Amino acid sequence: MQKTHILWADDEIDFLKPHILLLEQKNYKVVTVNNGNDAVEAFKNEPFDLVFLDENMPGLTGLETLAILKSINPTIPTVLVTKNEEEHLMEDAIGSKIDDYLIKPVNPKQILLTIKKFTENRRLVSEKTSMAYQQDFRNLGMILNDDLDYAKWVEAYKKLIYWELSLEKLEDAGMHEILTMQKSDANQLFSKFIEKNYLNWIKNPDQSPVLSHQLFKTKVFPKLEADKPTFFILIDNLRYDQWKIINDVVTDYFRLEEEDNYYSILPTATQYARNAIFSGLTPLEMEKRFPEMWQNDDDEGGKNLHEDKFLTDQIKRIYRRDIKHSYTKILTLEQGKDVVENINNYMQYDLNVLVYNFVDMLSHARTDMAMIRELANDDAAYRSLTLSWFEHSPLLEAIKWLSSKNVRLILTTDHGTIRVKKPSKIVGDRNTNSNLRYKQGKNLNFAEKDVFMIKNPHDAQLPKLHVSSAFVFAKEDLYFVYPNNYNQFVNYFNGTFQHGGISLEEMIIPYATYIPK
Incomplete structure (x- = not known):
């Protein structure tokens, strides 16, 4: 195993001989210099794994030396060693991107611990x-x-x-x-x-977890307060693991008030789950109450075009108080920027609903675009792409702005997604819907062990397309494939992120509330 290579710069380096000898006994290679200029020269000529810098040296100070070393190679950990405990020095060191600092006199255990922290931490x-x-x-x-x-x-x-x-x-x-x-x-x-x-x-709703259509009634409406606007932000298709990593960014600006969860209804698909959230109704109830607005799988046109009307109706029907509210759907970067530019106008509303479709588009892009398939080739990469989007999104700009206001922030989604790996053959008529994780139709032929079948959709508060229509939901990481063009279909969809079926990832939904720090 290659020795760890350490550079130690101190104008009193002779007094540190016992420390140096101990490190060499521990199989570390230590190069010593007694001024900043020599430290820079050594740093240029040899590869080092760690640098100790005395702060008070003649000629170049420790901080001046640090700045030069960081300009040469910013990835090498550098530790400032100083007698000075003044706050301004520590702030200067942090501002100069010091990795750590030690207060003199240092003892061998401190030195060893620091070395292990930076060279053996991984x-x-x-x-x-x-x-x-x-x-x-x-x-x-x-x-x-x-x-x-x-x-x-x-x-x-x-x-x-x-x-x-x-x-x-x-x-x-x-x-x-x-x-x-x-x-x-x-x-x-x-x-x-x-x-x-x-x-x-x-x-029996009294025996169930909170489901999509109960979300506003049980979790959102009770949190509304006078003179405190609530921003309900729904990022479509956001799994719990993706929420966890963006939560680390949100909590730089907001305090996490409550981390909670609810369950998505079936199918775990936008037209069912998200419409249920904003209407406060099951899909069957929506079909009955809004026959002109509800879209079934075989209907042409968009399936989520009336969420604002559903929300207005739910507020009147369930909340029964006169509140000002807004609903905004963000599908493009420009629409996201518009929200940021006009965010002060949202402060006049008691409830602001913002729906961001980015993650949903990312999951579909992963299916459709070869480049995205390469970038999001597993769950870790999928999380990383989500985080990268969030950190550079207008949504984060809006959250930063809101953090200085008296608001409550709610962050959630309508359903998750799972990376599918196992094809399951199914046969249906030509009116059967195209979703890979659930099918609705009559005379469906499938492998029973792979699916949860609901013979009578009304039992699950789902509309029926025909008298004999049934729903089947893919379980675990399965996806439905028609026998025709089987191999071509599998090559195209295997390993893609899909939703609509039954899995922990699709059904257990993150729900978090925040207040400004």
């Missing part, structure tokens, strides 16, 4: 994380095989995502493979749980 964290997951693997397996209720399923899913995000940073293919298998087992058990309980939830 290995130590990797070993500790892998060991912790191995210890938790058995516990999690036992939990998943218990008779979980809907709340316990949320806890189990969050635990899986915690480990997925923790292991993501590690270069341990074995641990990733074990977690992938455990997530697959979890989705298999979750699908059985939904199959067993879903229709009862629809029939």
Whole structure:
């Protein structure tokens, strides 16, 4: 194994001989200099893994030397060693992108700990994380095989995502493979749980988790306050793991007031789940109440064109108070910029609903565009793309602006998405819908083990296209494929992100409320 190469600059370097000898005994290679100019020359001529810089040296000071070293190679960790504890010096050091600082006199343990922190941190964290997951693997397996209720399923899913995000940073293919298998087992058990309980939830709301059509009544309306505008931001198609990573950015500006979850209705598709959110109605109730606005799968035209009208109706019907509200759908970058430019106007409303379609477009783009398929070739890359979009989006600009106002922020979505890996053959007539994760039609022919079938859609508060129409939902990471052009279809869609069916990723929905810091 190659020695860790350290540069140490200090005008009293002779007094640090015991420290240097100890480090050399520990198999570190240490180059010593007694001024800033020599430190710069050494840094130019040799590769180093870490630099210790005395702050008070003749000629170039530690901070001046730091600035030069960072201009040569900003990736090498640099530690300032100083007798001076004044606050302004620490602020200058941080502003100069120092990686750490130590107060003199330093002891050998401090030095060793600092070196390990910067040169062995990745290995130590990797070993500790892998060991912790191995210890938790058995516990999690036992939990998943218990008779979980809907709340316990949320806890189990969050635990899986915690480990997925923790292991993501590690270069341990074995641990990733074990977690992938455990997530697959979890989705298999979750699908059985939904199959067993879903229709009862629809029939007996008092025994169900909060579902899409109950969201405003149970979670949003109770939070509305006079003189405190609420911004309800729905990012379409946002999974819990994607919310977790953008939450780290949001909490730079807002305090997380409450992290919560709800369950998406079936199908976990925009025209059903999102319309249900804004109408406060099940799809069957929407069809009856708004026959001219509700669109079934086989109807032509957009399926989410009337959310603003659904919301207005729900406010009058359920909230029953006179509130000013706005509804804005953002489909393009320009529309996002318009929101930022006019955001002060939103402050006059008690409730502002903003729907962002980016993540949904990203998932479809991953199917349609070869370049996106390369960029989002797994869940980790998909999360990374989502974070990159969010950090450079007008939405974050709007959130920053709102952070200085007396507002409440709500961040959620309508359904998640899953990376599909296993094709399942299905046969239906030509009027059968095209979604890869659910099918609605008559005389459907499929592999029973792969699906949750609802023979009578009205039992699930879903409209019927025909008297004999049924719904089938793909479970786990399956997707429906017609026997015609089977191989071509599989080559095109395998590994893409889809929604509409039954999985932890699609059904357990993040819901977070924030207040300014």
